[in-house]
Amino acid sequence: MKQKNPFSPLEFVNKQVREIPPSGIRRFFDIAATMEDVISLGVGEPDFVTPWHIRSEAVRSLEKGRTYYTANAGLMELRQEIARYQEKNIHVSYDPKTEIVVTVGASEALDGALRALVEPGDEVLIPEPSFVCYKPCTVLAGGIPVPIETKAENGFKLTPELLRNAITEKTKLLVLPYPNNPTGGIMTEEDLSLIVPIIKEANIMVISDEIYSELTYTGKHVSIATFDGMKERTVVINGFSKAFAMTGWRLGYACAHPDVLSAILKIHQYGIMSASTFSQYAAIEALKHGRADIERMKEEYNIRRKFLVDALNEMGMTCFNPYGAFYVFPSIQKFHMTSEEFCQKLLEEQRLAVVPGTAFGDSGEGYVRISYAYSKESIAKALKRLEAFAKDH
Ligand code: PLP
Numbered sequence: 001m002k003q004k005n006p007f008s009p010l011e012f013v014n015k016q017v018r019e020i021p022p023s024g025i026r027r028f029f030d031i032a033a034t035m036e037d038v039i040s041l042g043v044g045e046p047d048f049v050t051p052w053h054i055r056s057e058a059v060r061s062l063e064k065g066r067t068y069y070t071a072n073a074g075l076m077e078l079r080q081e082i083a084r085y086q087e088k089n090i091h092v093s094y095d096p097k098t099e100i101v102v103t104v105g106a107s108e109a110l111d112g113a114l115r116a117l118v119e120p121g122d123e124v125l126i127p128e129p130s131f132v133c134y135k136p137c138t139v140l141a142g143g144i145p146v147p148i149e150t151k152a153e154n155g156f157k158l159t160p161e162l163l164r165n166a167i168t169e170k171t172k173l174l175v176l177p178y179p180n181n182p183t184g185g186i187m188t189e190e191d192l193s194l195i196v197p198i199i200k201e202a203n204i205m206v207i208s209d210e211i212y213s214e215l216t217y218t219g220k221h222v223s224i225a226t227f228d229g230m231k232e233r234t235v236v237i238n239g240f241s242k243a244f245a246m247t248g249w250r251l252g253y254a255c256a257h258p259d260v261l262s263a264i265l266k267i268h269q270y271g272i273m274s275a276s277t278f279s280q281y282a283a284i285e286a287l288k289h290g291r292a293d294i295e296r297m298k299e300e301y302n303i304r305r306k307f308l309v310d311a312l313n314e315m316g317m318t319c320f321n322p323y324g325a326f327y328v329f330p331s332i333q334k335f336h337m338t339s340e341e342f343c344q345k346l347l348e349e350q351r352l353a354v355v356p357g358t359a360f361g362d363s364g365e366g367y368v369r370i371s372y373a374y375s376k377e378s379i380a381k382a383l384k385r386l387e388a389f390a391k392d393h
């Protein structure tokens with residue numbers, strides 16, 4: 001065969017992948033990395049180092065020569081601990097043998113769940129603003145993402161009306177992203193009770209991303225899987241990155257009905273094999289003895305949350321009071337700039353990096369995401385720069 005000249009590798013790249021935009025969160029940090037004296041309140045990653053007792057378990061596992069693959073679904077002891085944790089925290093019983101898979105972060109669990117459930121042409125409902133991976137992973141699974149615009153005045157919740165209006169005959173699945181990144185919105189037991197009958201009537205499944213479940217500042221997180229008849233309809237996703245400050249360990253999990261779980265497991269088996277072994281040993285320790293660490297970090301986040309929300313409101317940047325995760329999502333409408341322009345100017349003029357709301361869907365226009373997973377000193381310094389910016393504009 002005659003070779004085309006000049007050879008173009010891009011022509012060989014899958015069209016769908018070519019068309020997916022790269023994550024809007026990272027873009028500003030790549031620019032910021034080339035500048036000096038930048039303060040960033042951009043990345044959604046705990047500033048705490050993983051507690052030592054957890055790290056030392058990983059070291060011990062390596063010293064003991066535990067350097068082999070684990071079972072595809074993860075170490076049985078870890079799955080048993082996850083089952084115990086879920087029973088205690090969301091009051092749902094999962095069989096560690098058939099209903100839990102340990103994954104490479106919640107990210108892999110989300111991708112696996114979408115690929116396991118979505119057929120070409122299926123519609124996947126995604127309340128927005130929300131985390132950046134739901135949409136592209138839906139597209140890669142052959143599905144059609146259907147964004148549902150949530151509003152600050154409703155606490156960025158998925159209301160029954162919004163859900164009902166978005167359901168069509170093609171709807172297969174709802175992604176439930178609460179506590180929410182980037183808005184900090186949560187769904188209370190009452191909020192969930194209003195959407196459960198609609199989900200059942202429409203006969204759809206739910207992927208509930210509960211990665212921020214431990215970071216709920218007004219009472220305890222409630223999972224939709226606890227409702228009658230909802231365990232089998234829901235894939236619960238969680239992980240170790242946020243609650244235990246273990247982002248770099250890349251460990252998460254999915255809990256689901258055995259029929260769905262075995263499908264996710266097949267994808268995991270062929271694409272990943274098993275999650276990192278020493279990370280799994282560390283995670284067992286985290287679940288067994290990490291409760292006090294979670295509470296300590298959460299207390300600190302809560303102090304920063306209040307500090308930041310008060311300061312932003314004082315500055316006239318109307319700020320929805322976030323009840324979960326570690327982000328605030330203030331309105332920038334009074335500046336008469338798009339979110340992108342605002343972030344670009346703030347970075348250029350004040351060397352402060354935050355994320356445009358549009359990185360989380362079109363409905364994020366008019367907002368920016370500010371993370372408080374940073375030290376109070378960094379937050380205070382950043383606020384001074386933001387104040388100077390507000391004065392100039
Ligand atoms: N889900 C949400 C809502 C997130 O914000 C993140 C990370 O920022 C993830 C999932 C992915 O977490 P992990 O580090 O476990 O892959």
